Amino acid sequence: MAEFDVIVVGSGMSGGWVAKEMCEQGFKVAVIERGRSISPTEDYSDFINPWDVEHLNRKTAQDLEDYRIQSEVYAFQSYTRQFWVKDTEHPYETAEGTDFRWLRGYHEGGKSIMWARQSYRLSEIDFRANKTDGHGVDWPVRYDDLSPWYDYVERFAGISGSVEGLEILPDGIYQPPHDLTCAELDFRDRIEAEFPGRRVIPGRAANLTEPTQEQMDLGRGKCQARNHCFQGCSFGAYFSSNSATLPAARRTGNLTFISDRAVHKVIIEEATGKAAGVETVDTKTGERSRVTARVVFLNAGTIPSTMIMLNSASEQAPNGLGNSSGQLGRNLMDHHSGARGSAILPGHLDKHTFGRRPNGFYIPRFRNHTEEAEGFVRGYGYQGGAMRTSWWSAMDKKGIGDELKFDARTPGPWRISVVAFGEVLPNERNQIRLHPNKTDKWGFPIPILDAAWGENERNMVRQATRDTRAMLEAAGGIDIQTEDPETVEPAPPGIGIHEMGTARMGRDPSTSFLNKWNQSWDIPNLFITDGSFMSSGGCQNPSLTYMAFSARAANHAAELMKDGTI
Amino acid sequence: MRDFKLHRRQVFQGLIALSAVGGIAACSEQTNSSSDATADSAISSGLFDAADMALIAALSETLIPRTDTAGAIDAEVPDTLQALATDWGDEGFQSYWLTGLANLRTVLNERAGARFETLEHSQRGEVLSAYDRAVFDGDIEDGFYRDFKNTVIQAFYMSEPGATEALAYEPVPGEWIGCVPLSDYPKNWAT
Numbered sequence: 001m002a003e004f005d006v007i008v009v010g011s012g013m014s015g016g017w018v019a020k021e022m023c024e025q026g027f028k029v030a031v032i033e034r035g036r037s038i039s040p041t042e043d044y045s046d047f048i049n050p051w052d053v054e055h056l057n058r059k060t061a062q063d064l065e066d067y068r069i070q071s072e073v074y075a076f077q078s079y080t081r082q083f084w085v086k087d088t089e090h091p092y093e094t095a096e097g098t099d100f101r102w103l104r105g106y107h108e109g110g111k112s113i114m115w116a117r118q119s120y121r122l123s124e125i126d127f128r129a130n131k132t133d134g135h136g137v138d139w140p141v142r143y144d145d146l147s148p149w150y151d152y153v154e155r156f157a158g159i160s161g162s163v164e165g166l167e168i169l170p171d172g173i174y175q176p177p178h179d180l181t182c183a184e185l186d187f188r189d190r191i192e193a194e195f196p197g198r199r200v201i202p203g204r205a206a207n208l209t210e211p212t213q214e215q216m217d218l219g220r221g222k223c224q225a226r227n228h229c230f231q232g233c234s235f236g237a238y239f240s241s242n243s244a245t246l247p248a249a250r251r252t253g254n255l256t257f258i259s260d261r262a263v264h265k266v267i268i269e270e271a272t273g274k275a276a277g278v279e280t281v282d283t284k285t286g287e288r289s290r291v292t293a294r295v296v297f298l299n300a301g302t303i304p305s306t307m308i309m310l311n312s313a314s315e316q317a318p319n320g321l322g323n324s325s326g327q328l329g330r331n332l333m334d335h336h337s338g339a340r341g342s343a344i345l346p347g348h349l350d351k352h353t354f355g356r357r358p359n360g361f362y363i364p365r366f367r368n369h370t371e372e373a374e375g376f377v378r379g380y381g382y383q384g385g386a387m388r389t390s391w392w393s394a395m396d397k398k399g400i401g402d403e404l405k406f407d408a409r410t411p412g413p414w415r416i417s418v419v420a421f422g423e424v425l426p427n428e429r430n431q432i433r434l435h436p437n438k439t440d441k442w443g444f445p446i447p448i449l450d451a452a453w454g455e456n457e458r459n460m461v462r463q464a465t466r467d468t469r470a471m472l473e474a475a476g477g478i479d480i481q482t483e484d485p486e487t488v489e490p491a492p493p494g495i496g497i498h499e500m501g502t503a504r505m506g507r508d509p510s511t512s513f514l515n516k517w518n519q520s521w522d523i524p525n526l527f528i529t530d531g532s533f534m535s536s537g538g539c540q541n542p543s544l545t546y547m548a549f550s551a552r553a554a555n556h557a558a559e560l561m562k563d564g565t566i
Numbered sequence: 567m568r569d570f571k572l573h574r575r576q577v578f579q580g581l582i583a584l585s586a587v588g589g590i591a592a593c594s595e596q597t598n599s600s601s602d603a604t605a606d607s608a609i610s611s612g613l614f615d616a617a618d619m620a621l622i623a624a625l626s627e628t629l630i631p632r633t634d635t636a637g638a639i640d641a642e643v644p645d646t647l648q649a650l651a652t653d654w655g656d657e658g659f660q661s662y663w664l665t666g667l668a669n670l671r672t673v674l675n676e677r678a679g680a681r682f683e684t685l686e687h688s689q690r691g692e693v694l695s696a697y698d699r700a701v702f703d704g705d706i707e708d709g710f711y712r713d714f715k716n717t718v719i720q721a722f723y724m725s726e727p728g729a730t731e732a733l734a735y736e737p738v739p740g741e742w743i744g745c746v747p748l749s750d751y752p753k754n755w756a757t
Contacts (some may be wrong), residue, residue: 049737050724050757055654056646056717057724179744225742352748355739356757390754391723391733395716398702400629400695408723409733409753 004030004256004293005561007278009263009308012110013543014530014550015299016241016249017153021554023254027561030291031246031255034262034283034300035106038113038242044232045079054078073103073497075114075230083107083114083230093435095450101494102449104301108259109242111301111497112543114230117206117238117358118383119159120540121150121170125369129423130536133377136331136426137506139535140516143170149548156248157239157547158215160223160359161204169364169381169540175210177202178359182351183386183414187475188361194474197370198363203383205359206239206544218247225355238358258291260284264444265312266296266321266526273316274566275526278308281442295525295557295566299550302332302531303432306502307447310434322522327513329433331426331504332451333537335496338488339420339464343477344413345386352388352411360385363418363471365539367463375459378425381539382468384418416477420464421496423539425456430493432502451493461490498542500531518553525566529553610645612652613660614667619644621671624683626718628690636727638718646721666710673697673708729756 005027008015015031022029057078063071070076070084083105094100105111124143131138147170154173161174180188180202188200207223208215220236220243229238236243249255258280265279267290277292298305306329312321320328363382367373389412394404430451438446465485472480493499506512509521518533520526529550531542538545560566614622626638626647638644651663674682678693685693698715700706722728729735735756 047737049726050729050735051726053724055650056720058650058654060654061656178742182745184744223742225739226737350748351745352751353742353744353755354746354751355736355742356755357742357744388754391719391756395719396712398699400698401631401691402633404629404719405631405633405635405732408719411748411752411754 002277002292002294004028004291006030006295006297006557007032007291007293008297008299009278009305010034010110010298010300010530011108011241011246011257012299012301012530013112013115013241014546015297016109016112016245017547017550018297018299018527018529018554019249019255020245021551022558023249023252025555025558026252027254027558029249029255030258030293031249032258032261032263032278032280032291033106033108034304035108035110035259037257037259038108038232040232040234040242043082043107044234045082046226046228046231046234048079048228048231052079069101070103072101075116077231080114080231083232089441091438091440092446093438093448095448098450098452099492099494100449100451101492102303102499103494103497108246108257109240112240113232113242115240115543116541117229118362118541119154119157119161119172119204119206119544120362120381121172122146122538122540122545123168123170125168126536126538126540129378129538130426135377136536137504137508137511140505140507140512145516146545146548146552149552150544153544153547153551155212156214157206157244157544158208158211158220159204159239159544160202160207160209162202164199164201166199166364168366168369169362172204174204175208178205178207178209178357180361181353181386181414182348183345183416184361186348187345187386187416190475191363191471195366195371195471198366198471200361200363203359203362207358208237211237215244218244220244223358225357227356227358229358261289262442262444263300263308264442266298266308266523267292268312268314268316268321268523273523275523281444283442286442295527295561297554297557298526298528298532299530302499302502303447303449305528305530305532306432307434307444309503310432311445317522322513322520322526324522325510325513327428327504327511329502330428330431331501332430332432332449332493332499333424333426333501333534334451334493335421335498335537335539335541336424336453336457336461336490336493337419337421337496338461338483338491339380339422339468340418341465341468341472341480341482342415342417343472343475343480345416345475345477346413348414349411357385367460367467373460373463376456376463378423378456378460379539380420380422380460380464382418382420382464384416386414386416388412389415416472416475418468418471420461420468421539421541422457422460422464422490423537424453424493426501426504426536427454449493453490453493457490461488462486498531498537500534500537500542503528503532504535505533506535517556518549519557524560527553527557610648612648613655613664614648614651618664618667619648620683621667622647624690625670625694625714626722628687628694629715629718630722630728630732631687631691635731638722641722641725641727643718643721643725646725647717650717650721662710663714666714670708670711670714723756 365379367379
């Protein structure tokens with residue numbers, strides 16, 4: 001007799017959703033989290049003032065040593081280091097000639113605490129993309145299969161945004177959007193006039209602008225416009241596992257939360273070939289133990305979930321658990337960035353902003369949609385913002401005394417910044433392998449990440465940079481700054497923090513790892529709903545899609561459990 | 567805590583006054599680091615000695631003087647720089663700052679024809695303003711001065727008086743409004 005009905009490995013963006021759905025269906029659920037439990041009062045640093053920040057927020061030598069890779073990310077600060085792994089404790093390697101910046105946090109809630117909260121649906125165009133241009137395998141689902149689940153997760157999570165009626169970026173269930181600034185409204189009008197088919201819309205962010213009763217019942221409140229989100233939010237005003245799904249799971253009484261325990265393997269019952277549970281190691285004591293359940297969901301994050309399955313290889317499955325397709329660990333994707341730009345937008349000097357918006361504007365994909373493209377398939381969307389330059393513009397500038405103080409307190413011109421996030425093609429050569437002999441301090445083989453972007457991504461980032469320039473010019477921008485579009489390279493893999501695709505879903509068990517229900521083709525009671533399942537990545541931030549697939553898969557698994565199929 | 571802060575501000579105003587009669591500088595010359603126990607205990611201890619701190623205080627307050635809003639000394643900018651150099655800075659940073667400060671002292675004293683920190687506030691302003699102009703017009707190369715000035719600006723506008731008096735600060739705005747009249751919110755936001 002298994003200890004639990006369901007094991008969920010990992011408590012981040014997707015694991016929280018599986019836990020909530022399964023607990024609400026009446027199942028006994030164990031969430032196994034390799035990191036510590038999070039206590040908002042101890043771990044969140046959202047009430048910090050500028051003068052509370054140590055050493056003028058400069059990174060310490062110790063931070064740069066302990067967090068060599070993590071410290072590069074924008075959300076790593078002296079007051080948020082508690083949310084990022086120490087690179088010295090969690091080593092990985094990259095294949096020769098490749099680069100991968102693996103950014104992550106191991107704790108209750110995972111990256112759902114530090115995420116940038118941008119929440120966009122994939123469209124029918126995205127779900128058809130692989131079939132249309134022949135890269136990767138065809139998604140086994142279409143937009144209509146997901147649409148009700150997007151509705152479902154948006155309603156619960158709370159997404160602020162505007163209804164736009166765009167085919168490329170389907171509308172959802174939204175709370176009121178964050179206003180565009182006056183300069184952004186002007187930018188929008190000029191761009192939409194100059195480039196019919198391009199749209200500048202408020203970003204869609206998982207911040208509560210008009211909380212529902214359901215959200216307030218979970219202790220969540222309205223966004224206070226502090227823009228301290230990646231420090232944790234004591235108001236529970238943005239969606240995280242910690243603020244939303246885990247509290248919902250806990251109030252059912254069906255959740256057992258096991259922290260500080262890393263899962264190394266999925267246990268397979270020889271007689272049935274089904275998953276019987278997982279092998280774990282206590283990350284503090286090194287003690288090993290098993291946890292058993294009827295059904296196992298892997299939600300450890302794309303790379304860790306893939307590592308667990310590779311590490312679960314056996315005589316029956318020599319290339320990794322459930323890997324009869326040979327696709328496990330392959331098709332590692334991210335979103336590439338690199339097409340950045342900035343300019344001063346003249347005018348509106350009698351206007352200002354109030355509050356700190358945890359969001360910006362979004363320009364949905366137009367290449368290979370409303371406009372043709374040369375040299376690449378798929379496309380990119382832009383995120384950006386236009387704000388008045390503030391006190392720091394008094395730096396690197398002549399002037400002392402009254403003049404300096406005047407410069408520092410007087411709002412400068414509006415400066416717009418944009419960056420394109422582009423789709424990365426699924427490519428079997430981009431992969432995760434386990435190191436043949438190096439292990440971490442818990443005896444788990446470390447991964448070797450072997451991914452490099454190709455011509456499609458390079459051509460895309462160059463066109464995106466040309467488009468950036470053209471839009472900044474069309475908007476009347478001055479002091480336009482972009483990379484050289486003829487030589488710009490995409491940012492290295494990992495920087496997008498959207499790693500995905502290494503246990504893809506498909507229509508054919510010989511070419512995909514999961515079926516259309518996020519269920520292993522080989523092991524019917526094993527599901528994966530973190531980013532590993534993504535057959536293609538779109539150019540949209542993927543978390544909302546992970547949420548929708550997680551809720552959908554959990555509800556499907558619950559049906560199978562109820563009718564005794566698994 | 568508040569009283570302590572007030573006390574510290576008085577100490578820095580006092581340090582400049584003390585320099586004005588040559589006390590610290592003389593002391594510093596004799597021993598190459600201040601042996602004046604009173605002065606040492608009056609300022610935060612660390613990499614910079616009393617003479618350095620007197621110069622830092624004079625420079626900071628000249629860059630960002632108290633006007634109708636707080637100035638650099640009100641905001642304890644010299645202490646922030648002392649802590650930064652002592653606790654955060656590595657050896658390279660520390661020697662860069664010590665050398666940079668020493669050079670700046672020489673250059674400014676030469677231009678002033680006296681010890682910079684002994685000048686009246688308005689005279690310090692004239693000397694530093696001319697030097698600042700020369701550096702930013704490209705007539706003089708002084709990377710340290712640029713770094714020093716940027717650090718003072720950062721230390722001041724991240725401080726409580728800098729953020730809340732010289733700028734506007736809303737810890738919990740409560741809402742976001744994308745377009746408001748500047749006349750309603752004429753100052754830059756601290757964050």
